[in-house]
Amino acid sequence: MGKIILTGDRPTGKLHLGHYVGSLRRRVELQDSGQFERIFIMIADAQALTDNADDPEKVRRNVLEVALDYLACGLDPSKSTLFIQSQVPQLCELAFYYMNLVTVQRLQRNPTVKAEIQLRGFSESAAEGDTQQRQGIPVGFFTYPISQAADITAFKATTVPAGEDQEPMIEQTREIVHKFNTLYGPTLVAPEILLPANAACQRLPGTDGKAKMSKSLGNCIYLSDPAEEVRKKVMGMYTDPDHLRVEDPGRIEGNTVFTYLDAFCRPEHFARHLPDYPSLDELKAHYRRGGLGDVKVKKFLIAILDETLDPIRRRRAEYEQRIGEVYDMLEAGSAAARAAAAATLEEVRAAMRIDYFADRELIASQERHYRNETR
Structure with a gap:
């Protein structure tokens, strides 16, 4: 069999x-x-x-x-x-x-x-x-x-x-x-x-970083969310609460944005959306030693999620007519x-x-x- x-x-x-x-x-x-x-x-x-x-x-x-x-x-x-x-x-x-x-x-x-x-x-x-x-x-x-x-x-x-x-x-x-x-x-x-x-x-994890993504907890990014909604949710995503200034060293562990990058980021994304860095490891290293702000990392994640979700949203719109x-x-x-x-x-x-x-x-x-x- x-x-x-x-x-x-x-x-x-x-x-x-x-x-x-x-x-x-x-x-x-x-x-x-x-x-x-x-x-x-x-x-x-x-x-x-x-x-x-x-x-x-x-x-x-x-x-x-x-x-x-x-x-x-x-x-x-x-x-x-x-x-x-x-x-x-x-x-x-x-x-x-x-x-x-x-x-x-x-x-x-x-x-x-x-x-x-x-x-x-x-x-x-x-x-x-x-x-x-x-x-x-x-x-x-x-x-x-x-x-x-x-x-x-x-x-x-x-x-x-x-x-x-x-x-x-x-x-x-x-x-x-x-x-x-x-x-x-x-x-x-x-x-x-x-x-x-x-x-x-x-x-x-959900966007709040406290539990796995769950509808009942209201911490989801849906596959059908419009681009603007995805951007809004990512910009409000939980990061390192002690990373208050760009120059502060930051923690990767428990940082929801980096967890999402681990799940979605591929090497080719850097050439398209963040050419300053050759790899995710280099991005993480910069964040750990300080000098890299959360906004820049979140914008990178937004670009990756939009690239991933755009074809899904288009196909869904087509099936909604059938x-x-x-x-x-x-x-x-x-x-x-x-x-x-x-x-x-x-x-x-x-x-x-x-x-x-x-x-x-x-x-x-x-x-x-x-x-x-x-x-």
Whole structure:
């Protein structure tokens, strides 16, 4: 069996630079590399509903936003299967079976689940009317790792491109695969995570420098942001608070502007936008010893981001005029995903011995048994 990719995003809004460097840019590279037999890219609307059940219209709108960002970044429906999670019902059935292979205690220990619960403000003890916390944890949100395992194994994915924060989720999928195959025989494929090669891309901080880029924290630069908006956000970006004057030595570590340069800067950018320096190492060295102001470095980053985002913005504007075609692409991709997931589900049912009507030998043996009983 060839290598297969499964990856995707929850449709919680337009995609941002964290998505782009964390996995989206890599997806396009992998898609165009020809190394993979199939590539499945999912818009995880069902998972988004686990903490947006009261606002399904928002999720519905965001499905299109994510699809537009996918296409704008270069994902090609002729090379990758783009689909909507809720349109593949086999995923729900697989998740239901996998629930019997995972304990509540194991889910409670999952670091990603704990972090997401805290980030989204769920609390078992929130007082009624407390707007800072949401009462209770929805079961669907709590069992998110099981749902993700169903998504991955349904397509027999060997590879999941993702950031380091997803490692606990992939490990839980591997545990489920091992448990299933031990109980029922070799059926499912254990995936491997594919982390960004560039360490700066694994967890891109928000513009405030305090956490990873997150819509809920309001510290994002979106792929569809106009150039002026990008400029404004970069100019307000967190740097070294002790670098008060140009001549002061500055710190690179924890300096958000330099983290972004690590993620986006390429050698050729210097010739085009900052010919005074031969490399990023030389720029960093000057900043460390003093004599280089934050504004100059931020303007360099703005030029790099504009160069990166301009073609993405143009392609998105084109697809915004072809919305019907975008939905046609998603419908075709969802049909292809259903077919692939249905084949895996058939194997799972057979392994679990619940393929009653397809197992003709079962029916024949029961007929023989009851004929002998009545003799």
